[in-house]
């Protein structure tokens with residue numbers, strides 16, 4: 011019997027203060043620096059939200075102009091980072107490519123060993139500006155396509171889609187992508203952010219913390235779930251000729267069978283929210299728009315069938331990854347690219363937390379209760 015109560019997975023443990031965001035499971039709300047995320051998603055660009063997360067306030071017109079000019083100037087893929095990506099097999103998971111690229115960018119950064127607030131802010135903006143090129147180029151090279159150079163006349167989301175597909179997207183698609191970036195940007199002490207804070211607490215550098223955070227995000231219990239959702243849809247089978255009702259019935263039957271076999275179905279459940287993820291209604295509205303735009307009601311059938319069956323059987327609600335996965339699929343991203351899209355967004359939240367951790371640092375080092383062999387001695 012343990013002498014101390016063990017909180018497995020640190021469930022329910024409050025480990026520090028944060029002013030970056032507030033997740034409130036009782037009111038199903040999420041605030042970034044005090045602003046409801048739904049309001050930000052409806053009215054702001056992702057660039058404005060990034061600025062807010064880092065600086066605590068939304069930018070003025072002049073500040074936004076300066077900030078976007080800085081972001082646009084940093085979008086091109088560093089030729090050395092491209093060489094490193096090209097040296098990786100095309101079968102490498104795109105999250106491994108992202109993690110490697112973040113690490114190379116850190117080693118090459120002119121301020122690599124400087125962890126002052128000014129240097130960290132510069133590094134954060136550099137990563138934010140450059141990661142879309144990594145994600146977009148890696149998807150393209152896996153499909154035998156050439157790098158697409160960024161366009162300075164486009165906003166962050168429009169340019170990201172341009173670099174991924176080499177075609178300008180219509181405003182509805184750009185808006186849905188912008189909403190997904192805003193919703194994915196920040197979520198208090200989730201596993202990847204906590205990883206970044208642990209690494210930062212040793213006084214290691216920002217790129218090391220982001221590289222570790224990317225590793226934590228990859229797992230299917232965290233960000234990897236958006237990719238896993240699409241695998242579920244694929245396993246059930248996407249049949250474009252099918253009606254919404256037919257697809258829903260097949261998805262419902264699939265879920266009932268999966269739950270009878272005690273399977274965990276990715277895209278459902280959350281450590282903090284127990285009555286639904288605050289971000290899902292906004293992301294689901296964006297998914298609905300994409301389903302209408304691309305004329306794909308059968309995907310809504312699959313979505314509804316799984317959700318209903320999970321709710322009836324276990325009352326477990328979808329998390330953000332559930333509507334995000336099929337939204338990215340409709341936009342034309344291949345499935346392994348979904349979690350790197352999450353990386354591109356969460357760089358903002360991670361780096362805001364890294365700077366906050368450094369401002370009031372204490373080495374993160376919890377205790378453990380030993381349950382191994384009694385003391386013994388060599389014969």
Ligand SMILES: CC(=O)SCCNC(=O)CCNC(=O)[C@H](O)C(C)(C)COP(=O)(O)OP(=O)(O)OC[C@H]1O[C@@H](n2cnc3c(N)ncnc32)[C@H](O)[C@@H]1OP(=O)(O)O
Nearest residue numbers: 230231232233235273274275276277278279280281329331
């Ligand atoms: C952006 C994000 O990172 S959001 C999270 C993305 N992750 C996923 O979608 C992965 C699937 N979900 C899960 O594994 C979990 O819900 C987690 C890890 C997110 C949170 O889990 P925890 O708070 O640790 O709860 P835990 O995993 O113990 O689940 C509690 C119960 O609900 C069940 N449950 C929770 N989620 C699911 C699920 N997705 N499918 C089936 N059952 C589930 C568990 O089996 C468990 O049942 P039991 O008490 O009968 O054993």
Ligand SMILES: O=C([O-])CC(=O)C(=O)O
Nearest residue numbers: 196197199200201281282
């Ligand atoms: O908060 C969590 O545990 C996971 C999550 O939803 C996120 O990181 O966006």
